[in-house]
Amino acid sequence: MTLQPISPARYEDGRKLNLAGFAERFSMGDLSGLPLLWQRFAPxxxxxxGQRDHDSYGVCYNPDAQGGFDYLAAVAVNAGQPLPDGFSTMALAPQHYAVFEHHGSLQRLKATFDGIFQWLPQSGEEQADAPLFERYPAGFDPADDHAVMEIWIPLLRK
Structure with a gap:
């Protein structure tokens, strides 16, 4: 199957975002644990x-040359909020982003990411050395063929 590059829905200057949730290390070769991480965090x-709204976030950070990366399933919280044991925190600095929409179930999310990373080298943009994240709106159903979520790719400002 030949993928087509996906154009961003928009460009955004993100604000500082304090996140809290559950984190684990994954490999691009085995993403089977990601749904399990979300299942543990969902309750x-x-x-x-200190949760600020009803959106949730999946943050990819600390990539390595072997395809490994850390992933945080999280929500936005007030800074400095005491949290239960087992929670990880992260503060995303303000950043310039290309924002892409993914339509449909998460079964097809890899194809959307593949299209984004096909678009990137052809776009004249350059990915910044910063976490990328998925933003899931309140009520997002990962199995819904009509669901919409966003992928925020950090870019170097020109």
Whole structure:
């Protein structure tokens, strides 16, 4: 199957974002643990101390040359909020982003990412050395063929 590059829905200057949730290390060769991480975190949605809204975030950071990366399933929280044991925190600095929409179930998310990373070298943009993240709106259903979520790719400002 030949993929077509995907154009960004928009460009955004993101604000500082304080996140809290559960983190694990994954490999591009085996992403099977990602749904399990979200299943463990799901009961906390709407109940995390200091939670700011109802969106949730999947943050990819600390990539290595072997395809490994850390992933944080999280919500936005007030800075400095005491959290239960087992929670990880992260502060995303303000950053310039290309924002892409993914339509449909998460079964097809890899194809969207592949299209984005086909677009990137042809776009004249350059990815910044910063975490990229997925933003899931409140009520997002990962199996819904009509669901919409966003992928925020950090870019170097020109």
């Amino acid at each position: 906390h949605l709407g109940h995390v101390p």
